[in-house]
Amino acid sequence: xxxxxxxxxxxxxxxxxxxxxxxxxxxxxxxxxxxxxxxxxxxxxxxxxxxxxxxxxxxxxxxxxxxxxxxxxxxxxxxxxxxxxxxxxxxxxxxxxxxxxxxxxxxxxxxxxxxxxxxxxxxxxxxxxxxxxxxxxxxxxxxxxxxxxxxxxxxxxxxxxxxxxxxxxxxxxxxxxxxxxxxxxxxx
Amino acid sequence: xxxxxxxxxxxxxxxxxxxxxxxxxxxxxxxxxxxxxxxxxxxxxxxxxxxxxxxxxxxxxxxxxxxxxxxxxxxxxxxxxxxxxxxxxxxxxxxxxxxxxxxxxxxxxxxxxxxxxxxxxxxxxxxxxxxxxxxxxxxxxxxxxx
Amino acid sequence: xxxxxxxxxxxxxxxxxxxxxxxxxxxxxxxxxxxxxxxxxxxxxxxxxxxxxxxxxxxxxxxxxxxxxxxxxxxxxxxxxxxxxxxxxxxxxxxxxxxxxxxxxxxxxxxxxxxxxxxxxxxxxxxxxxxxxxxxxxxxxxxxxxxxxxxxxxxxxxxxxxxxxxxxxxxxxxxxxxxxxxxxxxxxxxxxxxxxxxxxxxxxxxxxxxxxxxxxxxxxxxxxxxxxxxxxxxxxxxxxxxxxxxxxxxxxxxxxxxxxxxxxxxxxxxxxxxxxxxxxxxxxxxxxxxxxxxxxxxxxxxxxxxxxxxxxxxxxxxxxxxxxxxxxxxxxxxxxxxxx
Amino acid sequence: xxxxxxxxxxxxxxxxxxxxxxxxxxxxxxxxxxxxxxxxxxxxxxxxxxxxxxxxxxxxxxxxxxxxxxxxxxxxxxxxxxxxxxxxxxxxxxxxxxxxxxxxxxxxxxxxxxxxxxxxxxxxxxxxxxxxxxxxxxxxxxxxxxxxxxxxxxxxxxxxxxxxxxxxxxxxxxxxxxxxxxxxxxxxxxxxxxxxxxxxxxxxxxxxxxxxxxxxxxxxxxxxxxxxxxxxxxxxxxxxxxxxxxxxxxxxxxxxxxxxxxxxxxxxxxxxxxxxxxxxxxxxxxxxxxxxxxxxxxxxxxxxxx
Numbered sequence: 001x002x003x004x005x006x007x008x009x010x011x012x013x014x015x016x017x018x019x020x021x022x023x024x025x026x027x028x029x030x031x032x033x034x035x036x037x038x039x040x041x042x043x044x045x046x047x048x049x050x051x052x053x054x055x056x057x058x059x060x061x062x063x064x065x066x067x068x069x070x071x072x073x074x075x076x077x078x079x080x081x082x083x084x085x086x087x088x089x090x091x092x093x094x095x096x097x098x099x100x101x102x103x104x105x106x107x108x109x110x111x112x113x114x115x116x117x118x119x120x121x122x123x124x125x126x127x128x129x130x131x132x133x134x135x136x137x138x139x140x141x142x143x144x145x146x147x148x149x150x151x152x153x154x155x156x157x158x159x160x161x162x163x164x165x166x167x168x169x170x171x172x173x174x175x176x177x178x179x180x181x182x183x184x185x186x187x188x
Numbered sequence: 189x190x191x192x193x194x195x196x197x198x199x200x201x202x203x204x205x206x207x208x209x210x211x212x213x214x215x216x217x218x219x220x221x222x223x224x225x226x227x228x229x230x231x232x233x234x235x236x237x238x239x240x241x242x243x244x245x246x247x248x249x250x251x252x253x254x255x256x257x258x259x260x261x262x263x264x265x266x267x268x269x270x271x272x273x274x275x276x277x278x279x280x281x282x283x284x285x286x287x288x289x290x291x292x293x294x295x296x297x298x299x300x301x302x303x304x305x306x307x308x309x310x311x312x313x314x315x316x317x318x319x320x321x322x323x324x325x326x327x328x329x330x331x332x333x334x
Numbered sequence: 335x336x337x338x339x340x341x342x343x344x345x346x347x348x349x350x351x352x353x354x355x356x357x358x359x360x361x362x363x364x365x366x367x368x369x370x371x372x373x374x375x376x377x378x379x380x381x382x383x384x385x386x387x388x389x390x391x392x393x394x395x396x397x398x399x400x401x402x403x404x405x406x407x408x409x410x411x412x413x414x415x416x417x418x419x420x421x422x423x424x425x426x427x428x429x430x431x432x433x434x435x436x437x438x439x440x441x442x443x444x445x446x447x448x449x450x451x452x453x454x455x456x457x458x459x460x461x462x463x464x465x466x467x468x469x470x471x472x473x474x475x476x477x478x479x480x481x482x483x484x485x486x487x488x489x490x491x492x493x494x495x496x497x498x499x500x501x502x503x504x505x506x507x508x509x510x511x512x513x514x515x516x517x518x519x520x521x522x523x524x525x526x527x528x529x530x531x532x533x534x535x536x537x538x539x540x541x542x543x544x545x546x547x548x549x550x551x552x553x554x555x556x557x558x559x560x561x562x563x564x565x566x567x568x569x570x571x572x573x574x575x576x577x578x579x580x581x582x583x584x585x586x587x588x589x590x591x592x593x594x595x596x597x598x599x600x601x602x603x604x605x606x607x608x609x610x611x612x613x614x615x616x617x618x619x620x621x622x623x624x625x626x627x628x629x630x631x632x633x634x635x636x637x638x639x640x641x642x643x644x645x646x647x648x649x650x651x652x653x654x655x656x657x658x659x660x661x662x663x664x665x666x667x668x669x670x671x672x673x674x
Numbered sequence: 675x676x677x678x679x680x681x682x683x684x685x686x687x688x689x690x691x692x693x694x695x696x697x698x699x700x701x702x703x704x705x706x707x708x709x710x711x712x713x714x715x716x717x718x719x720x721x722x723x724x725x726x727x728x729x730x731x732x733x734x735x736x737x738x739x740x741x742x743x744x745x746x747x748x749x750x751x752x753x754x755x756x757x758x759x760x761x762x763x764x765x766x767x768x769x770x771x772x773x774x775x776x777x778x779x780x781x782x783x784x785x786x787x788x789x790x791x792x793x794x795x796x797x798x799x800x801x802x803x804x805x806x807x808x809x810x811x812x813x814x815x816x817x818x819x820x821x822x823x824x825x826x827x828x829x830x831x832x833x834x835x836x837x838x839x840x841x842x843x844x845x846x847x848x849x850x851x852x853x854x855x856x857x858x859x860x861x862x863x864x865x866x867x868x869x870x871x872x873x874x875x876x877x878x879x880x881x882x883x884x885x886x887x888x889x890x891x892x893x894x895x896x897x898x899x900x901x902x903x904x905x906x907x908x909x910x911x912x913x914x915x916x917x918x919x920x921x922x923x924x925x926x927x928x929x930x931x932x933x934x935x936x937x938x939x940x941x942x943x944x945x946x947x948x949x950x951x952x953x954x955x956x957x958x959x960x961x962x963x964x965x966x967x968x969x970x971x972x973x974x975x976x977x978x979x980x
Contacts, residue, residue, distance in 0.1 A: 282823030
């Protein structure tokens with residue numbers, strides 16, 4: 001049983017955090033891992049939507065969330081936070097983007113700052129799970145189909161019609177049974 | 189360079205964990221009473237070596253009887269303080285301390301010049317039997333308990 | 335306008351057809367039809383003459399823009415090619431000026447606004463109809479290719495798309511098979527044939543031709559030749575609209591989807607016999623039925639099995655040879671009993 | 675028997691010393707040299723252009739009562755057990771006064787000891803480590819008695835403990851002081867009859883910035899690699915090889931590992947929940963204890979007068 005560290009205060013992330021970090025095999029060891037993740041986080045902040053392997057996406061997502069949370073908590077005049085942003089964002093104009101664009105965007109949000117969606121796996125590819133990682137509120141069109149409940153979609157029309165037909169047959173059966181019972185009753 | 193270092197570390201040619209500081213065979217001890225032989229051995233920089241621990245585990249715990257080789261002689265002693273990690277409320281010392289005794293349990297010296305743990309009172313009383321050696325004499329020459 | 339057509343067709347007759355007996359095997363007929371289709375398409379393109387530019391205002395993702403295209407040459411598909419690959423692959427229909435649904439492969443005629451519609455637009459009614467219609471079209475092509483050369487396959491027609499009926503259909507005349515009931519294996523083969531056709535991602539081309547040429551193309555198919563005059567009459571300009579998938583040409587009003595790869599999960603579920611009235615000149619037809627879903631629609635196998643079970647029942651669409659008799663299940667049974 | 679008498683006399687002495695209140699600071703800097711307790715929190719408040727999120731003042735309790743926070747490892751989290759443990763801890767705190775103390779503070783712990791002659795045992799020493807959470811919170815005291823270094827580990831919520839007294843409330847430059855084991859003995863020598871020093875109300879906890887001198891090698895650990903602030907002469911004992919190794923072993927990226935930090939801490943939201951649960955009782959206990967202490971300060975001079 002270890003004591004929780006109390007020197008730093010962090011705000012709770014709104015995403016699921018695995019109990020342990022991923023090692024992300026790299027010949028340079030933990031430093032190489034961090035360099036990989038830095039690149040990914042920089043890419044995410046630059047392009048706002050990237051597609052990559054699941055493991056790396058999930059790992060980078062946590063760091064991106066933490067970085068935004070730190071920026072929101074401390075603002076741009078806090079030196080350690082600035083150093084942190086300087087380390088994580090390899091392109092320095094992104095530091096301005098973080099504090100001037102992303103912080104106002106997420107300041108009052110109640111959800112996670114990023115979104116991770118599974119991407120379709122290309123056929124005949126290695127068994128790597130692909131993932132799309134994006135910042136919420138990005139300017140691109142939405143990825144997920146919100147209209148799954150649209151009754152006009154072809155599959156929904158087909159299923160509704162099948163449901164309707166099934167009900168009709170059931171009603172017919174019930175009506176028949178009632179008729180039969182009534183026929184039987186007088187004889188009994 | 190770093191990679192080479194890591195490689196040697198993963199080969200595990202040597203221990204990288206902290207040592208347990210246990211008292212076992214050939215451990216050097218510190219004599220803390222004022223017996224003549226003990227004082228001389230410590231002064232010469234030849235502290236006694238454990239050559240037998242009288243218990244089943246062969247690892248000495250507090251209050252255990254040990255045989256030590258000191259200045260070419262075999263002497264018995266009692267462990268009165270250990271470097272090893274101790275349970276709660278039992279003091280841990282910076283050195284492994286021993287008090288030399290003879291076969292009947294009588295200490296060779298007349299004073300112990302370091303504090304000894306109070307739990308030794310109970311342990312030594314338990315170890316003392318009417319017919320065997322009387323270890324509680326050791327408690328009498330102690331100057332301070334912690 | 336008419337002259338070259340006559341010239342072409344007459345020259346072809348000399349090469350391909352014994353004039354007296356116009357007997358063609360199914361394969362030869364298909365080849366000839368597709369050849370004629372291609373020639374006519376080429377001719378129509380050459381007839382465009384001087385290239386004029388039109389402005390197409392594109393509306394939608396990623397951003398609205400204006401494209402300058404060629405009148406009577408550029409299609410909405412070409413516009414999509416200017417945007418992204420995703421647009422070319424997923425667009426099903428084009429919506430011109432917010433009202434007219436236009437085929438992806440039909441040349442644009444004048445300045446317009448353009449929206450590309452896929453299966454997930456908010457009101458996919460027209461898109462679904464086009465999809466169902468195209469499924470019927472491809473079913474006809476698939477049935478033509480599936481039989482051996484010894485079996486003559488004469489396509490009759492398919493009714494307008496009715497998705498709520500649960501299956502798309504094609505009524506086909508198989509004169510050499512008077513009493514054929516397909517086994518499960520044969521249905522599987524038909525489905526496999528269908529899937530192979532749809533996997534090829536073939537574009538569905540559109541062409542408007544004159545009545546005469548249409549008659550020439552479908553010369554060996556007496557059902558179609560009978561239908562063509564009425565179709566031409568019903569059209570305002572007296573033309574017949576043809577669609578071509580791979581080598582198979584068929585008549586339909588359209589519009590159709592962009593290419594066959596947009597048909598995702600598909601199965602040919604059943605073949606039913608339709609028996610005509612004594613007055614009609616066709617005794618019996620086979621009604622091929624199937625069910626399909628667009629690409630990208632994920633439906634679990636249980637729900638899909640329900641759809642398949644439903645598609646196995648005889649589709650209640652009106653029979654072309656027995657228009658007043660309800661082709662319901664009971665009559666069908668009687669028919670079987672009568673033949674047996 | 676002589677031992678018992680000596681002990682009694684030393685107790686008497688300590689009482690008189692309490693009255694006299696002699697300054698007894700061998701190693702520490704003067705108490706006037708007070709630094710702000712939490713520089714990290716204080717400095718960011720006034721300077722920021724963008725106002726940082728309003729922080730709950732209750733959260734400051736995390737420094738005083740760190741054992742109320744659970745282990746951040748999700749493997750061992752269990753909200754019900756944590757809640758029960760907190761209730762038990764409060765019950766125990768109602769029984770005895772467990773004062774505020776930090777690593778580096780000098781404590782006197784009295785336990786009832788069945789092995790000791792007077793049935794109680796008092797140990798004075800500097801707290802070199804605090805660890806564990808909940809009812810298993812522990813601390814280690816270190817002292818040098820008769821030129822022999824002694825360390826005792828205590829459970830904070832041990833029912834055998836009779837009293838814990840803070841003789842000198844201060845912090846050191848490091849979070850753990852295990853290097854005192856390898857330091858010269860005077861840095862961890864504290865007399866058993868040391869009298870408690872009272873800090874005026876409201877002053878922040880002073881930080882003792884004394885830098886200890888290590889004994890020559892061999893050492894128990896590789897102190898040179900740990901970036902210790904409280905050691906002055908570490909470079910004297912190093913060879914070129916050690917310096918090279920230290921450079922190779924450095925992990926400068928570690929402080930940027932945001933998730934590592936996150937996995938070691940309890941987030942603000944959870945903390946405020948916990949502190950909200952225990953705040954009232956802790957506050958009440960603190961206030962009542964202060965009243966009692968004031969009364970005692972007023973009352974103690976009397977025996978001397980009479």
